[in-house]
Amino acid sequence: MTQNPIPYADRRFDALLFDMDGTLLTSIESAERVWSRWLTHHGFDPVEILPRIHGVQTLETIRRLDIPGIDPQQEADWIAREELADLDGVRAIEGAAEFVARLPHDGWAIVTSATRPLAEARLAAAGLVPPPLFITAEDIARGKPAPDCYIAAARRLGVAVTQCLVFEDAPAGIASGRSAGAEVVVITATHTHPLTTEYPHIRDYRGLTAAHTDGGLMLQVRTAI
Template sequence: MTSEPVRPVPRKRVLFDVDGTLIDAVDNQRRVWETWAGQYGLDPEEVYRVALRTRPMETFAQVAPDHDPQACLAALHALEDEDVRSGVYGAFAGAAELLAALPRDSWALVTSNYERRVRGRFARTGLPVPPVVVDAAAVTEGKPSPVPYLLAAERLAVRPEDCLVVEDAPSGVLAGLRAGMVVWGVNGSVAAPGVHRHFASLGEAAAEIAAFAGAEVEVGRG
């Protein structure tokens, strides 16, 4: 009698967004954009409203079409770098325990920010940084394009369908869905369109995120 060949169990990986998912930086982002708007004599509320749903260069085209977009970007980057050095922010409840419980090769960060800022914020909040970080400089198309998440799966050497995307923003959710991945939403009272599951907080989702990657974690819900 011949035995059936043993098929390997697909490796599961978790791809985390950063701002709004692991790091609570909403107030920081608002202050940065308000300061930037003040430098250009623009309405800070209108600028922030546009910035929430577009990438920086698209924001500049809408709110400051008469200004050099590269100069606008340089001013924004200077403010964001200063925020990393001196801003007050923290990790969401459950983030530290969850990331510490995950094997280092089982997760990645996929962010619209830049890796140096992510590393600065993680250092200040005590969060570990995984080997794979896909940032704004790594891709030519940002979220909601699937390109950032597909690149993360490629770097982790796994199939997109074996990845779990953890996101807080509709554009990131859409990026994960377009990549053909499982997408869970966190940190919001209302689920983003299309998410497979939604949790009011990261802490509430932590145990199940860990289980997806074959790990265990115990955290307080928050």
């Protein structure tokens, strides 16, 4: 059984849109090892900066740090290569593999701030099936918290974003889903502190399924077989 009441139990959705890192899988150990090395090299305290990196495109984070004399794209490329080489500790959120494996092929997408090569590598490391549709950093000019990525995913699936349910874990992603006009459910498996939000939350996907009905997808408790 899930550890919280089923969110949106009386609502049908045309599609489910998932963030990846922190939502379907955890890559915190890998990402923070790489970012800590990079931040230390540039004179930053990782303890101060690391909480800001999650859910945001690498290039955008680097630009916000406003480091004189660097090429942000070159630095982002270095971080991407290091993250690809360090997949230790990447694993699926509990129940996520079973949950997405049962979704209809045309009913879901992954919408991530990661690059496509990194997203594919992390999914493989976590043992998760690839989505029918990927929206990655290369596809969107404005990353989260802008709504563009979720709007684009819904459009490519041929549904209205207002009829989609977004699964997120980080403030930037939650804001992106909200701005797009979608409903949001917050996954808290990787949270170390409570996150204040107006949206319902569940820890993980254990005991959860999405039933495919005539009116769309409904979140339900999975019945053991």
